[in-house]
Amino acid sequence: xxxxxxxxxxxxxxxxxxxxxxxxxxxxxxxxxxxxxxxxxxxxxxxxxxxxxxxxxxxxxxxxxxxxxxxxxxxxxxxxxxxxxxxxxxxxxxxxxxxxxxxxxxxxxxxxxxxxxxxxxxxxxxxxxxxxxxxxxxxxxxxxxxxxxxxxxxxxxxxxxxxxxxxxxxxxxxxxxxxxxxxxxxxxxxxxxxxxxxxxxxxxxxxxxxxxxxxxxxxxxxxxxxxxxxxxxxxxxxxxxxxxxxxxxxxxxxxxxxxxxxxxxxxx
Numbered sequence: 001x002x003x004x005x006x007x008x009x010x011x012x013x014x015x016x017x018x019x020x021x022x023x024x025x026x027x028x029x030x031x032x033x034x035x036x037x038x039x040x041x042x043x044x045x046x047x048x049x050x051x052x053x054x055x056x057x058x059x060x061x062x063x064x065x066x067x068x069x070x071x072x073x074x075x076x077x078x079x080x081x082x083x084x085x086x087x088x089x090x091x092x093x094x095x096x097x098x099x100x101x102x103x104x105x106x107x108x109x110x111x112x113x114x115x116x117x118x119x120x121x122x123x124x125x126x127x128x129x130x131x132x133x134x135x136x137x138x139x140x141x142x143x144x145x146x147x148x149x150x151x152x153x154x155x156x157x158x159x160x161x162x163x164x165x166x167x168x169x170x171x172x173x174x175x176x177x178x179x180x181x182x183x184x185x186x187x188x189x190x191x192x193x194x195x196x197x198x199x200x201x202x203x204x205x206x207x208x209x210x211x212x213x214x215x216x217x218x219x220x221x222x223x224x225x226x227x228x229x230x231x232x233x234x235x236x237x238x239x240x241x242x243x244x245x246x247x248x249x250x251x252x253x254x255x256x257x258x259x260x261x262x263x264x265x266x267x268x
Contacts, residue, residue, distance in 0.1 A: 003083075005048060009057035009073060011066045012090065016056040028053075032069060040065065042072040049081045059093030059112075061253055067093065067112065071119040078120030086123040087116055091249045095130035096221075098137075113137035128220045128248035147248040152183055155216060155246070161185050165213040165240075167206075169193060169231040177218045187213065191231040211239035221249040222268070225256035229263035236264045244268070 007028035008016030020027045029045035055077070057070040070087060077085050097108035109131070116124065117140055124138060127145045135142040155164070165187035168177035174190050181188040189208025215235045222228050222245070232243045244267045252260075260268060 003050075004052035004054065005046070006054045006056065007044075007073065007077075009055065009066060009069045011058045011060055011069075012056045015090065019056065030073065040069050040072055042069070042076045044073075044076050044080060047080075048077055050083045053077045053082045053085045054088055055085065056088040056090075058089060058091040060091050060251060063093045067115075071115055074116070074119040074121050084122045085120055086125060087121045089124060089126045091251070092126045092129055092134070095134055098131040098134055109134050110137045130220055148180070151218075151246055151248075152180065155180075155184060159214060159216065159244075163214045163241075165189050165208065165210050165215050167191060167208075167210065167215050167217045167231065167235060167243075169217050169219050169227045173219060176220070180218055186216075189215070189235075191217075191234055193227060193231070206234055206238045210235050212241050215240040215243040217243065217245040219245065219247045221251060222247040222256065223251045224254045225252065225259045225263075228265065228268075229259045232264045242266050 005028040006016060006020055006023075006025065007030050010032055016027060028048075031043040031045060033041045033043075035041065055070065055073050057066060057073070059067045059070065070089070074085055074087060094108040094112045097106065098110075100107060113134065117138060121140060123140055124142045125145065126142065128147050129135065129144050132144060135144055161184050164184060166177045166181040166184065167189045168174045169191050170193040171190060177190070178188055180186075187209060189206055189210050192205045192207060217228060217231050217235070219228065228245050228247075232245065235243045243264055245265055246268070250268070
């Protein structure tokens with residue numbers, strides 16, 4: 001009998017199964033049902049008293065359903081006398097709303113952090129937070145894992161570093177791109193991006209040498225892919241031989257797939 005158990009919500013069943021197979025433990029039994037009016041009902045089908053519980057649940061689309069499902073599962077384990085509850089949230093939704101950018105708007109990332117804490121989580125494990133300072137929104141320990149080792153391994157195996165230039169699609173990602181470029185011994189470029197409205201990205205210019213280079217756009221998240229595709233077009237306009245992209249969180253909502261298909265991107 002193990003002293004820990006892994007449970008999954010509806011957003012990550014495949015990932016949870018892979019984790020369980022790797023650790024050679026069975027998946028925890030939980031029933032997630034929805035009433036006709038949309039209310040979510042959670043039922044844990046096994047004894048979790050004094051166990052370490054890991055709930056694997058991304059807050060991806062549908063964001064609000066998955067978030068409420070996570071909160072209810074945490075509450076159910078808390079009320080079932082679990083020893084410790086760790087929320088494993090590979091993609092932390094609402095992370096883009098981490099500060100006030102206009103009057104009378106919420107700091108949604110902070111609210112979500114409070115909800116997870118109040119529900120009864122003892123620890124959070126996540127990956128490539130959109131803003132690292134979100135860790136400070138929690139009053140419980142947060143482990144922000146990095147996708148960099150996996151991404152670096154892939155780039156090294158598939159691209160010639162002498163012809164490669166790492167591109168940040170905006171100024172906010174410059175530090176991440178610089179770190180990758182240093183480790184790969186590659187060049188560095190930054191796309192100057194201006195937003196006229198949410199989900200509307202306009203790539204203006206490219207800072208750095210991309211001419212006759214293989215450009216790799218490095219981003220943490222691709223949602224509607226407006227940033228990626230605008231950046232790809234700008235890079236090709238500045239003389240790059242080809243352009244690729246990599247992101248930790250391929251949300252790909254709305255028109256994302258069509259935009260990527262029609263863009264100069266050779267791979268994602």
